[in-house]
Amino acid sequence: MDLALLLRKLALGPSVRALLLLLLLLAGCARACGPGRGYGKRRLPKRLTPLGYKQFIPNVAEKTLGASGKYEGKITRNSERFKELTPNYNPDIIFKDEENTNADRLMTQRCKDKLNSLAISVMNQWPGVKLRVTEAWDEDGNHFEESLHYEGRAVDITTSDRDKRKYGMLSRLAVEAGFDWVYYESKAHIHCSVKAENSVAAKSGGCFPGSALVYLSDGSTKQVEDLTEGDRVLAADELGNIVYSDFIGYLDRDANTHRTFLVLETSELNVTLRLTSGHLVFIRDDSAASGMVAKFASSVKPGQDVFVWEGWGRLRSARVKRVYAVEDRGSYAPLTTHGTIVVDGVLASCYAAVEEHRLAHWAFAPLRLSHTLTPTSWWRWIVPNSNATSQQDGIHWYPKMLLQVGMWLLDRDSFHPLGIPSSS
Secondary structure (H helix, E strand, C coil): CCHHHHHHHCCCCHHHHHHHHHHHHHHHHHHCCCCCCCCCCCCCCCCCCCCCCCCEECCCCCCCCCCCCCCCCCCCCCCHHHHHEEECCCCCEEECCCCCCCHHHEEEHHHHHHHHHHHHHHHHHCCCCCEEEEECCCCCCCCCCCCHHHHCCEEEEEECCCCHHHHHHHHHHHHHHCCCEEECCCCCCEEEECCCCCCHHHCCCCCECCCCEEEECCCCEEEHHHCCCCCEEEEECCCCCEEEEEEEEEEEEEEEEEEEEEEEEECCCCCEEEECCCEEEEEECCCCCCCEEEEEHHHCCCCCEEEEECCCCCEEEEEEEEEEEEEEEEEEEEEECCCEEEECCEEEEEEECECCHHHHHHHCHHHHHHHHHCCCHHHHHHCCCCCCCCCCCEECHHHHHHHHHHHHHCCHHHECCCCCCCCC
């Protein structure tokens, strides 16, 4: 029977079916390491449609949360934020640099990554042609007020042959390269921009600030950033019963970056949970078997109920009074064997990006299983430097792989849009 037909017959929702296909694909990736019929075939390239003149993608204003986000202030050579800019010496890109100051080579790391990816696409699309940058970071005030060029988050581009007939397709290639906003702005160039490095939207994961508190089995508390192998933290099983669960490691860890977190403030027990907008948190839903469902933090609204720990081995629902945004230092995504964790007194999932906690838990089964079987040697092979004090910053390779495969397999609407709602 056809796999897609089988999944439809199981009466599963479209997102659930897609995630099941993702899990099956991951299993197939393991089998594909050896020779065998049916593996190693490349996907057929999808047909790309050039952008029209004055068209922009996404179809929202550049400095909105659905695109590159708000302007955060001009960067000068004397400002503290100048260290956010990095030079791009990619030999496959031609930089106009008419000022002879290398300003057009300076940009944020995110902008550099997208630009380098686009350079490869340009050479593949038109052999012998290179990507050309006419403007990147602007220190001379040549752009309109609050232009993202002043932050090194925007570039104006053409092809090296300056063939205007290519610019519509160049715009499309920029979209495919991952720029957060692309605008076929003029007959002379294409304008592209990215989200800020310290914006939650610049990362696809979900995290808590380093100062968030978790509760250990010995009755003490510990900050999320201080968790170590062997800690057993307060969590919940799939029915919502309180358990103590092994801390396995961090799926994402960044000790120093300041990020924007949502704050879910309850009207009872004075509980406030800080987490990124794409992280999953449990809300009350009496139609579910467990009485709770996992939702993106950005989907939680005042008047809904989250689950808080009131001691005595039980959770209770508490009404959300207010949702607003704050900035805090560090971002940590701890993984437990149960896939849940109580942080700052509120029950949350360990997962993010896709609004399917149970299936995300299945997808991370290999990491949990390796920890259960041989928690020392195996886990440290899969997660090098797994102790919190020595684990390197960044997203761990396993969730990064899941995200990449998911983006290849699922449509864009399956993922969190990575936006921050306005304060209320």
